[in-house]
Structures are given as structure tokens and as C-alpha cells.
Amino acid sequence: MSGTSASLQPPADAAKPVRHPDAPAPGELLGAHYGQCFGCGGEQPHGLHLAARAGEGVSITAEFTVRPEHQGAPGLAHGGILATALDETLGSLNWLLRTIAVTGRLETDFVRPVPVGTTLHLEAEVTAVAGRKIYSTATGRVGGPDGPVAVRADALFIEVKVEHFVNHGREEEIQAAMSDPDQLRRARAFEVNP
Numbered sequence: 001m002s003g004t005s006a007s008l009q010p011p012a013d014a015a016k017p018v019r020h021p022d023a024p025a026p027g028e029l030l031g032a033h034y035g036q037c038f039g040c041g042g043e044q045p046h047g048l049h050l051a052a053r054a055g056e057g058v059s060i061t062a063e064f065t066v067r068p069e070h071q072g073a074p075g076l077a078h079g080g081i082l083a084t085a086l087d088e089t090l091g092s093l094n095w096l097l098r099t100i101a102v103t104g105r106l107e108t109d110f111v112r113p114v115p116v117g118t119t120l121h122l123e124a125e126v127t128a129v130a131g132r133k134i135y136s137t138a139t140g141r142v143g144g145p146d147g148p149v150a151v152r153a154d155a156l157f158i159e160v161k162v163e164h165f166v167n168h169g170r171e172e173e174i175q176a177a178m179s180d181p182d183q184l185r186r187a188r189a190f191e192v193n194p
């Protein structure tokens, strides 16, 4: 069972998550939040190239196909790669809240091995929000969206200001991102969150 630590249990006064009125429509592909992102970016040759799609409410579906560069044991996905796929899917939920947030805690269960060539079918939802804390859960299935669960995770994301990235990121990547109009447009979409 994942998510057993006390910090992953929402407090009694936590609110239900509210889908932002400008969130992408159910079924819409979200696209990468950053081209160099190891989870979703198209400019990372060894990245996961995870493709996430908005679901109903505050939920997401995503797919990721394990490639040879993602191995841990021979012919099997590395556990850290699978955790990355879960983290990325859970992080994509914040598009639907229009909130900038980073992973504070991620508890993962590895239920069955995932061979190279397998497509992992992921689904995630936000379960509760309490102040800056966003509680969410995800599963990854093999053999199809209704196949057996191979991995699952519970997470706590913490809302941050956009300055979090500007203040902590390496200067050259921050400058490149700030001179990219498409990247700025994506960041500003979040800044209008009331």
C-alpha cells in the first residue's frame, strides 16, 4: 500500500479540488511544460516523452513507453524511471488547477516488473487541497488502461511562486527559458491563478 505516511493524509478541513474554469477540456493533450523536461519534454532524447491528457474533474491520463535507455535490470524498466513517470503525471494535474507546484513527497509501490517495450497507462487525480498543499494519487497499468496495476503512488505537492524556479534554477537555462516566448506564455497562464 502506498501513501502510508501521516504527511500524505489530508487534514480534516481539507477542501475538494476545484478544476480551474480555463483548464484544458477533457480529452485535450497537455503538451510539454518545458521542452527539456526529462518527463515530458520533446527535446530530451533519452527522456520519457510522457504524453498527458486532461480527464474529467481534476484528473489526468498519460502514457509512457519504456525504451532500452530506461533499463535498470536487463530488459526491465528502472524503478526510478517508473517513479519519474508517476511524478510527471501527478505534476501534470496542476495544469487543471492552474497552480504552480512542486513535489514535496512521493511514496511509490512497485507492484510488478515492467519490461522494455511496455506502454505504461497512467491515471492520476487530486484528492484534496489544504492551503498550499495538494494531495494526489496515481496508478500505472500494463497491457492497456484496464490492465493490472504495475506501479502506484501517493504524493504531496506544494504550491510555489514562479520565483521558485527563477531563484533556484541554473542561470543559463533560466535565461534561455525567459527568452523563449512560448515558455513565457506557459508560465503566465499559471500566474493569472487568483
Ligand SMILES: CCCCCCCCCC(=O)SCCNC(=O)CCNC(=O)[C@H](O)C(C)(C)COP(=O)(O)OP(=O)(O)OC[C@H]1O[C@@H](n2cnc3c(N)ncnc32)[C@H](O)[C@@H]1OP(=O)(O)O
Pocket: 007, 033, 087, 088, 091, 100, 101, 102, 103, 104, 105, 131, 132, 133, 156, 158, 160, 187
Ligand atoms: C511550471 C510548472 C513546473 C512543474 C514541474 C513539474 C515537474 C514534476 C514534479 C517535480 O518533480 S518537481 C521537482 C522535485 N521537487 C522539488 O525540487 C522540491 C524541492 N523542495 C522545495 O523546494 C521545498 O522543500 C518546498 C517548496 C517543497 C517546500 O518549501 P517551502 O519553504 O515553500 O514550504 P514549507 O517548508 O514551509 O512547507 C509548507 C508546508 O508543506 C509541508 N511540507 C513541505 N515539504 C514537505 C514534505 N517533503 N513532506 C511533507 N510535508 C511537507 C510543510 O510541513 C508545511 O506544512 P504546514 O503548512 O502544515 O506547516
